Amino acid sequence: MNYFNRVEERFEEAEFLQKAASKVKIKIENWDLESIEHNNLNSTSLRAKNDNTFGSNYTYGNSNKIMEKLIDGADKSIKFGKEVQFDFTSDKIDKTSLKARKAYESSNPPVIFDYIQKIINYIKSKQTDLTLDIEITKMFNRIDIRTSQGGELKDEICNFKLLIGSPVKGGGSYIAKNFESSKMFTDIFKDEIDDFIDQYNIAKEISIPKTGKLPVLFAPRSLYFLFVSLQAGLSGKKIYQETSPLINKKGEKIFSDKINIIDKPHMEESNSRRFFDDEGILTYKRDIIKKGVLKNYLYDLEYANKLNVKSTGNGLKKELFREGISTSVSPNFINPVVETKNKSKEELLSILKDGIYVTNVIGFHSSNYEQGHFSVQAQGFNVKGGKKVGRLQDVMIAGNIYEDFQNVINIGNKLYPNMWGYTPYILIDNVSVTGK
């Protein structure tokens, strides 16, 4: 933060965001060590205003030369920039603690390798013919924000990610389980690994349903497409630009009354946990969908100002396939969570009876997803009499989340992480399936 004084001299208003990120990622492919990645990267984003004209810049490193170029670049950006009315944050918070740093430092590579070996030993004792992949990533992020409005926010976050996967025999799709934690894993998730092995064995056969309207059980890992589409609809930016299908729908029922979605930014185990967003606005737990009714939109500072509301602390440097210091701030979910109900996955499969069980979808971004449309290849299993009978191949599902998620039959009783938040299993009726 030594350069903040220099920034304040140069600009009437400024926001200085610095991230120091450390990461170790250990990759096992086909039972053997593939690689270790280790990064220590410092990055800075500067957003500034002179005469209400806005500019921005970013860089990596923190030498004098780099910082001078960062400041000069922001100055040039202002010269050609746009007028904005929003003010940078004046919030203050310090969430740094030894806990996160300790969690990162105590899980040194031998500890991680020992844990990986436990997983390998357990899987080996059950099944040896699969091609086992394991990835463990540990990350430590120190975030500092200072603004000329007096904003001063600090946090230290430690995350662990685990992926256990295997390509199905004979090619085709990939079976995977993923887990998240704020401390190093100790449990080897035997139930989930047993399910993973069960899926692997059933996937050896191909079974294709007939084309038609079928009930579909969506596994949590597949449900990121729901969050991606919904986020586009809830985004203050899309509402301002009049491309959201959810304009003026606040208070209206957009999903089945069985659906509750909450943005939970402080969820301890989530890799998306944030006490403040990338603009230094404090985050808080909020109902997004309650009993199927739209309760709240997502705003960052800029679009909240344009729409004359307050930022909801959802401004992140994140886009669909890109995130990080070089990305502009836009409204995003922090950590969306679909609330659980009371059915186990086995009970949901039994209720499903004849239909398909979708473990992942591919190609969602080639549909008009901002309008809620999906037309994706479904990976997973054909289900007959409540039993998985073989893996799907060349099967597509298509529809619109605002129509299909009206038809929720039931919801699972356990939360799992997907790439965009947490969901339980969700069983939907009457989804359009193209198969045989």
Add this chain to the structure above:
Amino acid sequence: MKEKFIELLTKDHLDYSDIRFERNNETDIRFEGNELKEIKETYREGGHIRIYDKGTKVYGSFSEVKDAVKTFGELKKLSDVASDYQQEKISLKSSPVIKDTIEINPKNHPKDISLSDKKELLKKYNELALKQDNVINTIFNYKDFNSKRTFVNSEGSVIEYEMLASYIHGAIFAKKNDVVQIKGVSFGGFPEFNNLLDREDDLLEKVEILQRMLTAEPIKAGNYPIIVNPQLASVLIHEAFGHLSEADIIKNNPSFIDKLQIGKKLGSKILNVIDDPTIKNTPGYYKYDDEGQPGLRTVLIKEGILNGRLHSRETADIFSEPVTGNMRAVDCNHTPIIRMSNIFIDSGEDDLQAMINSIDEGYYLFNSKGGQTTGDQFTFGAEYGYKIVNGKKQEMVRDINISGELFKTLNNISMVADDLTFNEVGGCGKGDPMQLNIFSGKGAPHIKIDSANLGGR
């Protein structure tokens, strides 16, 4: 700096190590609707180190030259730990020592154009799109990227090289009677900036198609014979086959190693697929990759038979095949991975009209909306298309997704036209974290696929 890097890489006598240091200049301008959303010129530098020692592979990135020594030390320690856990030792195919300097000197370099002029150019296209009927929003991006790279390895190679591109990429949103449709726009300067000028007619042609998409019917899901235009066919070959020709994707997947043995028949005699980084003025043109290897033309499929694949030094050693020079990293935060340079289906002998005439009921599909693969399964979207009935092109259709299985689809390619066309702008996403590589080109002629699984809305 080079001397310091060489000293760092050679002092510990590791089996192999390299450093890639980059100085990157980038311009980003973005309009969303009438609003200038972003305008900035950014400079950043940083490096990436790879160590192959005692049969292990470790790598990592650093932000500044001064951090190289510390990062190298940390990676070396990790390599020592890793060696206790490595079963099959990793090694690299031998390679000649190369010392070379490559500069890109286009007639019209984006660095010679002022930020103001770049902004005005983008604004002109954006305003032109916005004033057309039914257009409710636009996203127009201008980007130029000039990366000056220094590659040094412990074997003595020292290569200084450059990457340069400028392009305009946009999406136009139109709405009529609650139907919203989106049309992509891309103009590429690889490397000539002037390719981005005077493109108003191209833009208006795309808006005209978008207007017709608003009243087109959604496609009816099912299995049909299809004709795909060169842009869409290039994405199909890139997504469905190209990624499986990257040896790092299949090297630890026994099923695919078995399915993709060199000499295996993958398609009919009319199918030829090539990856070629030596074609000038294309997105995937380069002399050396980010592993210090010369980029080579590789015939991947020859008359329907698998003939070659794309390699790093590591995978070439595993497969006992030639190094092809396809290791690329989008920037210094990332390790190089095997990427296609310019992949294309070579021209055939058929003509488009004969293809249309050959279909009783099917579709003629245009332009990709992006795609994704898992193993040999692929899904990608088409912007729009036309129904074909009894050999005649009929009304426009929209909301089209194609999914399928690679090997079946390649075998179903029954006609290849004589109109090979390369896309102006490159693009490919691969890796975790995702590396979006603009220096990956693709091309194809029109092709006919006898049966494809189409998903509608």
